[in-house]
Amino acid sequence: xxxxxxxxxxxxxxxxxxxxxxxxxxxxxxxxxxxxxxxxxxxxxxxxxxxxxxxxxxxxxxxxxxxxxxxxxxxxxxxxxxxxxxxxxxxxxxxxxxxxxxxxxxxxxxxxxxxxxxxxxxxxxxxxxxxxxxxxxxxxxxxxxxxxxxxxxxxxxxxxxxxxxxxxxxxxxxxxxxxxxxxxxxxxxxxxxxxxxxxxxxxxxxxxxxxxxxxxxxxxxxxxxxxxxxxxxxxxxxxxxxxxxxxxxxxxxxxxxxxxxxxxxxxxxxxxxxxxxxxxxxxxxxxxxxxxxxxxxxxxxxxxxxxxxxxxxxxxxxxxxxxxxxxxxxxxxxxxxxxxxxxxxxxxxxxxxxxxxxxxxxxxxxxxxxxxxxxxxxxx
Numbered sequence: 001x002x003x004x005x006x007x008x009x010x011x012x013x014x015x016x017x018x019x020x021x022x023x024x025x026x027x028x029x030x031x032x033x034x035x036x037x038x039x040x041x042x043x044x045x046x047x048x049x050x051x052x053x054x055x056x057x058x059x060x061x062x063x064x065x066x067x068x069x070x071x072x073x074x075x076x077x078x079x080x081x082x083x084x085x086x087x088x089x090x091x092x093x094x095x096x097x098x099x100x101x102x103x104x105x106x107x108x109x110x111x112x113x114x115x116x117x118x119x120x121x122x123x124x125x126x127x128x129x130x131x132x133x134x135x136x137x138x139x140x141x142x143x144x145x146x147x148x149x150x151x152x153x154x155x156x157x158x159x160x161x162x163x164x165x166x167x168x169x170x171x172x173x174x175x176x177x178x179x180x181x182x183x184x185x186x187x188x189x190x191x192x193x194x195x196x197x198x199x200x201x202x203x204x205x206x207x208x209x210x211x212x213x214x215x216x217x218x219x220x221x222x223x224x225x226x227x228x229x230x231x232x233x234x235x236x237x238x239x240x241x242x243x244x245x246x247x248x249x250x251x252x253x254x255x256x257x258x259x260x261x262x263x264x265x266x267x268x269x270x271x272x273x274x275x276x277x278x279x280x281x282x283x284x285x286x287x288x289x290x291x292x293x294x295x296x297x298x299x300x301x302x303x304x305x306x307x308x309x310x311x312x313x314x315x316x317x318x319x320x321x322x323x324x325x326x327x328x329x330x331x332x333x334x335x336x337x338x339x340x341x342x343x344x345x346x347x348x349x350x351x352x353x354x355x356x357x358x359x360x361x362x363x364x365x366x367x368x369x370x371x372x373x374x375x376x377x378x379x380x
Contacts, residue, residue: 001189002082004028004075004104006097007089008036008065010158014048014169016086016120019177021060023191028078029065030100039167040065046166051280052173068100079104084116084189087130088154091123092294098133105147106139115147116189118179120154122212124204124299127151153178153204155211157275159283172281174271178203202258205305206265209250211272212301213322217246218276219289220325230283234276243273245318250305252314286331293336296326298358303365310365320365323357324372328379341380349374 003020005012008029017027031037040046045061066074079085085101087094105115117134119126131149156175161168177193180200188196197203215230221242222233233239247269254260260268275281289295296302306319327344330337343352353359353370360366 001025001084002028002078003084003086004030004078004082006030006068006085006087006101007093008033008040009088010161010169010171011088011120011154011156013046013060013167014158014171015154015156015175016088016177017063018048018058018060019175019191019193020084020086021063022058022193023189025084027060027063028082029063030068030075030078030097031065032067032069034067034070036167037065037067043167047168049168049170050173051170052275052278054173055280056173068097072100072103075100076103076107079115080107080109082115083113084118086117087119087121087126089121091119091121091126091129094119094121094126094130095133098130099137101130102134102137102139105134105143108146112146114145116184117147117149118152120152120177122154122208124208124304125151148183150183151180151200151204153200153207155207157215157278157281157283159281160287172275172278174275176207202254202260205258206254206260206268208301209254209305210247210265210269211275213250213305213319214243214247214269214272215276215288216295216301216326217318217322218243219285219287220292220322220329223285223289223329223331224325227285230276230285230288231279231281233285234273240273242318242321243276246322247272249309249315249318253305253309253312256312256314257308286334289326289329289331290334291336292326292329292334293340293356296323296340296356302326303357303359303369306369307359307363307365310363310368313364316365316368320368320372323369324376327372327376344373344377345380349377352377 003025008031020027045059048058050056068075119130127149157172178195181196218230218233221239227233251265306316309316353373
């Protein structure tokens with residue numbers, strides 16, 4: 001069995017690639033980072049170390065690596081004979097890997113089993129985004145007979161790695177990889193660690209609105225309080241209370257929208273807080289809080305749940321407070337931070353609110369967000 005995985009970074013090696021390796025797949029990593037690909041090509045193995053309540057180590061071997069920029073034909077050939085194609089590149093990069101995947105699918109021999117394509121990104125229905133781009137690049141009318149597309153929800157915290165880690169990866173001991181079952185028509189691949197679900201939507205939103213929302217909230221409020229890491233931030237009672245308040249709001253939405261039992265969602269939120277507090281994951285607040293424009297966009301972790309809550313007439317004060325902290329999050333070296341601050345300086349409050357969040361003036365959340373935008377503009 002063969003799996004081609006796009007994105008040989010820490011998530012690719014320490015989560016998706018690891019689980020595929022443990023399932024018995026020959027893993028082919030594809031990436032554009034030449035130094036990383038060269039290191040993988042020169043190595044026989046790498047080690048994934050888990051930290052937390054159940055620490056351990058797993059050696060990953062039997063893999064190969066391709067620079068997709070330098071050798072696209074090798075990527076095409078790998079996909080042509082693969083059983084699974086996965087990605088962990090970031091949702092905004094999917095459009096760049098789609099042409100390679102389309103070419104590989106087109107090269108598959110007639111009659112071969114369909115290759116399963118799964119985008120493992122921090123985005124709602126990322127595989128749908130990837131499929132759209134693949135269809136736009138596909139030559140031929142046989143795509144549906146050669147590939148299937150399944151959305152996934154992935155969850156594992158991978159902190160900044162030690163400077164001398166090389167290609168070894170340290171990850172938290174918790175993970176979740178949920179994959180929608182229906183596209184496989186009863187022929188799901190055997191991947192231990194995958195949770196197969198009939199309806200992925202609730203799992204995607206539960207993860208995004210709990211883990212990602214809470215993580216970003218801890219980063220932005222923690223940075224404002226002068227903390228260096230997420231663990232330090234949630235150890236601060238004032239910051240932790242803000243994170244708990246946000247998770248109370250998103251939990252209320254998840255219970256109302258998807259029917260999660262309140263006690264089940266509460267336990268999930270508490271588990272996430274415990275993960276954030278893991279002292280063995282020295283995750284910098286600047287890393288977790290980075291890319292604020294993406295994270296404040298209309299369908300991401302803050303505005304999406306807040307908008308739905310507002311539409312239902314439910315409370316959003318904590319989420320709007322997290323947005324306010326993001327507007328004042330100004331570490332150096334993040335182009336999105338610079339862009340966000342330029343929007344705040346150059347546009348009036350109404351226009352900036354729409355530019356940053358995608359909210360229109362008539363939306364029930366707009367006024368509360370506009371107030372925070374105007375307040376931040378007054379400080380600039």
